Amino acid sequence: MGYFIDVPGEPTVYIAGDTVLTMEVSHAVKQRRPDISILPAGGAKLDAGAEILMDAKDVMRVAAWGVGTVIANHLEALDHCPISRHEMRSLAVQHGVENRLLVPDDGQSYEFTTAAASVVSAASASSRQ
Numbered sequence: 117m118g119y120f121i122d123v124p125g126e127p128t129v130y131i132a133g134d135t136v137l138t139m140e141v142s143h144a145v146k147q148r149r150p151d152i153s154i155l156p157a158g159g160a161k162l163d164a165g166a167e168i169l170m171d172a173k174d175v176m177r178v179a180a181w182g183v184g185t186v187i188a189n190h191l192e193a194l195d196h197c198p199i200s201r202h203e204m205r206s207l208a209v210q211h212g213v214e215n216r217l218l219v220p221d222d223g224q225s226y227e228f229t230t231a232a233a234s235v236v237s238a239a240s241a242s243s244r245q
Contacts, residue, residue: 117138118131127150127152127229135169136169141178145178145181157189172199172203185216188204201221
């Protein structure tokens with residue numbers, strides 16, 4: 117599930133899309149070893165049934181696999197995404213992955229180098245205006 121982007125001279129990127137943690141997602145991260153993985157982390161759940169997006173626990177699990185940088189999205193984005201940025205950042209510290217897990221604020225962007233996809237800069241929407 118998702119998209120794997122591999123452009124010569126650029127960091128490889130895995131965009132999971134709206135999904136829960138599945139065998140396909142696990143394979144994409146563990147086998148393809150992307151420099152950057154973008155994962156839905158809001159823990160969205162409809163009124164009836166199971167989650168329809170990964171939650172904080174799932175994202176911590178992926179980050180613990182030690183593959184590249186993980187960017188958590190879909191946080192505080194919808195009324196059915198209960199996971200907050202604060203909660204995600206706190207859990208990252210507790211799990212020792214705070215240096216590999218990025219939790220962007222609304223409008224924030226990142227720029228990466230090709231060397232192990234390290235962050236070159238992070239800009240908020242207000243700093244780009």
